[in-house]
Amino acid sequence: MNDRPITILCLAGYVKGTRFLTAAKDLGATVLLLTKEKLAAEEWPRESIDELLLMPDIHKRPDIIHAVSYLARGRQIDAIVPLDDYEVETAAMLREHLRLPGLGETAARYFRDKLAMRTQARAAGIPVPAFSPTFSYERLAEFMERTPPPWVLKPRSEAGAMGIKKLHTPGEVWDWLGRLGDEQSFFHLEQFIPGDIYHVDSLVYDGQVLYAQPHKYARPPMTVAHDGGVFVSRTLPDGEEARAILELNERLLTAFGLERGATHAEFIRGRDGQFYFLEVAARVGGANIEDLVAAAGGLNLWEEWARMEIAHAQGQPYTVAPTRHAYAGILVCLARQEWPNTWGYDDPEVVYRVDKKHHAGLVVASADAGRVEWLLDSYARRFADDFLAVLPALDKPE
The missing domain is CATH 3.30.1490.20 (ATP-grasp fold, A domain)
Known part of the structure; x- marks a missing residue:
């Protein structure tokens, strides 16, 4: 067991994972954040960051290898954590170079490369389109x-x-x-398989799925991204749908060899009734999904991920225990207003409001799954009238 302070290097190409940074610092870690120069002035939780490190491009080889290797001369880095999808492969490459534990380059492809995902899933007997x-x-x-x-x-x-x-x-x-x-x-x-789309958000430690929460989208994310509309998802009650995707999720993460971390996996149920795997990411789901999970389970995925990285580096056990067993739902959309006012949505089940420029969003939670579904349906119609803006879908990130 190692009781010395743990140093975690976080990679971020976008302003994400701020709760990971604050949780890691609160747990006693030394937190290094490496991000792009153009994000230097963004609202990072600076009190939780020991060093803010900047580069013009954090994906360019060999520059990133040289920079992090130079950094390691004066600091013993214990873990490298990507805070968004685009840093998963970069983090894996740096772990390989510095011989640090965690996903290496081959395994990281299963969580980034959609062709690698399908090939590996099919080899494991998991249905794919x-x-x-x-x-x-x-x-x-x-x-x-x-x-x-x-x-x-x-x-x-x-x-x-x-x-x-x-x-x-x-x-x-x-x-x-x-x-x-x-x-x-x-x-x-x-x-292309039409059907209902689901996601499972999980925590994995020592190769075991310790926590997994099943959800169902109201509309396929691809439809929302390309045609516009309100993004809606909700936790699933226990039943055939939930059990099917939880079982597939566990088989998937075992086959992909993830040792620890947070994951976001998506599945579709085709018109033939079959569930198929679509994709998986080795990170916390976007679109405020961590707030959906927190409302239903009482735990924050970013904070738990920080806990497990520190526990692993110190050779300590990690356990997770949800503090709430509720149903929750989320609505998010692009908004016409710069700072949309959602306070007219005042039902007592509203537990979280998205605070982001040109975005409207709410999370609702209840012990009654039917109440959550009714609120989501009602609010989605109102969001379309009150806030919804539609922009062309991007082919690449800006």
Whole structure:
């Protein structure tokens, strides 16, 4: 057991994971934050950051390796933690270089590269939509011949629904590949499966899923991202849907070899009744999902992740115990107003309000799952009238 102060290097390309930073500092860790120069003036919890380190680009090799290796000359770094999707592979590469525990480069691909995810899941017997790489044109043509459209052309390493194209004919596919040029190998094609989409948000320690909360989206995230609308999700009561995705989630995380951390996995139930794996990330879900989990379970995923990193570095056991057993739901949308006023939504079940420029959002919680669902339906209609703004979907992050 090691009782010396633990040093954690956090990587952030966006302002995320601030609760991880504050929790790690509160637990006695030395917290280093490496981020982009253009984010230097953002509202980081500076009282919880021992050193704020800046680079023009935190993904560029070999610059990032040289910078962190230089940093390590005067500091014993115990853990490297990515605070958003785009730093997962960078963190893995740095762990490999510094020989630190945690996801290495090969395993990190299972949580970033959608083609690697599907290949590994299929090898483990987990159902996935039919898919094809874009490397071989002959293989791709055979896939389109035997797999009914529509299809989706997906970037292998973007986050969420970013950059996804829904296509209906082989001609559209070949046209898009032509536009992509040398970038086309960074995409894959898969069958579009309509259906209900679910997510499971988990905590894993020593390779075991210690906590997992199942949820169901009201509308598919890809539809919200491309067509606009209110993002809505809710916790699922115990039943066939919840049990099915929790079982798939455990099989998935075991097959992918995650030792510890927070995860966000998504599944779809097709019209055939089958549940399929869609994607998984080795980080806390976006769109304020940590607040949804906290409202239902009484624990914050970022804070728990900080606890487990410190426990692991000190050779101590880690346990997690939810303090609440409620149902919760979340609504978030882009807002026309710079700072939308949600105080007209004043039911006692409202437990959290999103405080972000040009975003409206609420979390509701109740012991009654039906009450949560009713509030979400009612509020979503009102949000569309009161706040909703629609912007074109991005192909790449800004």
